[in-house]
Amino acid sequence: MITKKKNKGIHKQAKLLNTILENIPLLIMLINEDLTVQQINKFPSSLLQKKPVKVIGIPTGEVLNCLNALSDPNGCGFSKLCRKCKLRKTILETFKTKKDHNNKESEFTLLNAGKKNSFYILFSTTFINFLTRPMVLLSLQDITKRKKAETILKQSKKEIEDLVSFKSKELLETQKVLDKSKRLSELGTLASTVAHELRNPLCVIQTASYNIRRKCRTNDLTKHLDNIDIKVTESNEIIENILSYAKIKSPRLQVINLNSLIEESLIFAENRFSGNAISITKKIESTKDLSISADKLQLGEIFSNLIENAFQATSGKKQPKLTITTARTNDSRFIATFKDNGCGIDCKNIEQIFEPFFSLKSKGTGLGLTICRELINLHNGDISISSIKNKGTIVTVSLPISPGRLS
Amino acid sequence: MDKVKIMLIDDNRVFCDELKETLSLNGCEVFTFFNGKEALRSVEKVKPEIILLDLKMDGLSGFQVADKLKKNEKTKTIPIIAISGFYRAHETFFNIHNIYCCLTKPFNPAVLIDTIKGAIKQSSESVD
Ligand SMILES: Nc1ncnc2c1ncn2[C@@H]1O[C@H](COP(=O)(O)OP(=O)(O)OP(=O)(O)O)[C@@H](O)[C@H]1O
Ligand SMILES: [Mg+2]
Numbered sequence: 276m277i278t279k280k281k282n283k284g285i286h287k288q289a290k291l292l293n294t295i296l297e298n299i300p301l302l303i304m305l306i307n308e309d310l311t312v313q314q315i316n317k318f319p320s321s322l323l324q325k326k327p328v329k330v331i332g333i334p335t336g337e338v339l340n341c342l343n344a345l346s347d348p349n350g351c352g353f354s355k356l357c358r359k360c361k362l363r364k365t366i367l368e369t370f371k372t373k374k375d376h377n378n379k380e381s382e383f384t385l386l387n388a389g390k391k392n393s394f395y396i397l398f399s400t401t402f403i404n405f406l407t408r409p410m411v412l413l414s415l416q417d418i419t420k421r422k423k424a425e426t427i428l429k430q431s432k433k434e435i436e437d438l439v440s441f442k443s444k445e446l447l448e449t450q451k452v453l454d455k456s457k458r459l460s461e462l463g464t465l466a467s468t469v470a471h472e473l474r475n476p477l478c479v480i481q482t483a484s485y486n487i488r489r490k491c492r493t494n495d496l497t498k499h500l501d502n503i504d505i506k507v508t509e510s511n512e513i514i515e516n517i518l519s520y521a522k523i524k525s526p527r528l529q530v531i532n533l534n535s536l537i538e539e540s541l542i543f544a545e546n547r548f549s550g551n552a553i554s555i556t557k558k559i560e561s562t563k564d565l566s567i568s569a570d571k572l573q574l575g576e577i578f579s580n581l582i583e584n585a586f587q588a589t590s591g592k593k594q595p596k597l598t599i600t601t602a603r604t605n606d607s608r609f610i611a612t613f614k615d616n617g618c619g620i621d622c623k624n625i626e627q628i629f630e631p632f633f634s635l636k637s638k639g640t641g642l643g644l645t646i647c648r649e650l651i652n653l654h655n656g657d658i659s660i661s662s663i664k665n666k667g668t669i670v671t672v673s674l675p676i677s678p679g680r681l682s
Numbered sequence: 683m684d685k686v687k688i689m690l691i692d693d694n695r696v697f698c699d700e701l702k703e704t705l706s707l708n709g710c711e712v713f714t715f716f717n718g719k720e721a722l723r724s725v726e727k728v729k730p731e732i733i734l735l736d737l738k739m740d741g742l743s744g745f746q747v748a749d750k751l752k753k754n755e756k757t758k759t760i761p762i763i764a765i766s767g768f769y770r771a772h773e774t775f776f777n778i779h780n781i782y783c784c785l786t787k788p789f790n791p792a793v794l795i796d797t798i799k800g801a802i803k804q805s806s807e808s809v810d
Contacts, residue, residue: 471767474767474787474788475697475767477787478697478767478789480788481791482697482701482703482791485791485792486704490707
């Protein structure tokens with residue numbers, strides 16, 4: 276009676292265990308030492324293509340339809356890639372050390388419904404002695420979906436991080452530009468107020484000098500009065516520069532002939548620097564009939580400033596030279612270069628030459644190039660300068676033939 | 683030039699002194715006013731041939747003075763030469779309807795004398 280009862284109890288127990296085994300949402304296999312499958316549960320798993328009854332005695336990799344196992348004529352464990360198989364290594368390790376391995380992850384390519392598919396598998400191994408035979412209990416879980424979601428999340432996280440860091444860099448740049456333009460405009464306001472206020476006293480000095488000249492016609496006074504007049508004119512030029520910098524307005528476009536404007540600017544500079552022995556070469560044939568749309572005053576100011584700088588840079592040179600070259604580019608722009616063999620610009624200064632008030636000349640305002648760049652920007656153009664100290668300087672201005680709508 | 687009667691309106695006294703001297707040296711009779719209000723009050727009595735007008739003044743501005751002069755039948759034909767320290771004033775104000783022309787400070791006094799001569803010539807022609 277007792278044994279019967281006991282048997283019944285054991286039977287019940289076995290049934291319960293079996294029910295648990297068949298319903299646990301894992302693929303569970305009992306693996307022999309030769310890595311063939313001894314037992315398998317029947318829970319339908321996406322990892323198992325074959326019918327559970329047909330897999331007993333077959334190597335694990337072949338049970339799973341592992342591509343490496345299938346691609347080698349000798350099957351699971353014989354392909355070169357099998358040596359790197361994490362699942363294989365873990366099972367062997369478990370047999371050797373009798374220690375369990377929990378929650379390992381690995382990627383496999385499995386043949387699934389005739390197609391190669393990448394799977395992520397989470398697996399654990401437990402060493403067991405079943406009727407004195409060493410075996411490994413292997414449980415497997417398909418985590419491909421979770422893994423893919425994770426990868427996407429990781430990617431978007433990286434993308435978001437990149438975007439954020441890019442945007443903050445951009446923001447920082449904008450901030451810098453804003454700071455600078457704010458400083459410039461404050462400086463501009465101050466400078467223009469001062470400049471404006473200086474015009475009245477200058478006007479009085481000029482008128483007074485005229486009156487003295489008219490009243491006492493002695494020659495020894497004339498020299499001094501001439502000096503006063505020259506200095507008044509010079510001061511006024513400085514004021515003009517400061518005011519024109521502070522009051523740069525949007526260009527009034529009109530159609531003008533490029534070459535005539537260059538000629539005019541040259542004459543203007545030659546008049547100002549009469550006595551300068553500079554030899555000027557004009558290579559402007561290619562734009563002979565080129566009409567452009569620009570603000571005549573502003574473009575003239577740009578050219579005059581650049582020519583003036585070249586005159587000043589070459590003064591004192593043995594054979595001062597200025598070459599002006601023009602060309603049309605195919606993308607509806609034109610280029611004018613001003614090349615001189617003057618003093619050049621030191622590397623350490625080249626960054627600063629466009630800054631307002633940067634000047635290495637005793638009488639310079641340092642606004643010439645600042646104004647040039649500002650005006651060129653207003654015309655949607657570009658200016659660049661390359662220079663070698665003591666050799667010379669090339670200034671390149673590129674402007675649209677017709678700027679279209681201006682900023 | 684015969685003694686040309688000029689009304690000079692500018693709130694900068696030192697400038698007025700110097701300019702009056704310049705104009706006198708060139709045979710003009712100069713009446714100086716340091717603000718627009720007084721000038722407007724006296725203009726019919728003085729009967730100037732030319733008015734030199736500073737555009738930026740305390741109180742009435744030069745623009746307001748010019749406006750009032752042009753609205754008065756008795757003064758509307760008097761040519762006004764504006765002087766101003768505004769940036770590029772000669773370009774900015776060159777075609778303001780009631781101003782003959784504008785000089786930017788500082789200017790060469792000789793240029794002013796020429797401008798005055800031109801203005802007188804033009805107004806005498808238009809009277810004929
Ligand atoms: N062609 C050039 N060759 C050598 N140096 C140059 C040349 N053009 C500009 N520079 C350098 O750049 C500085 C700035 O030039 P920028 O025209 O802005 O001012 P500036 O010429 O000194 O003063 P301003 O234009 O008021 O006379 C100059 O002082 C000079 O040192
Ligand atoms: Mg310069």
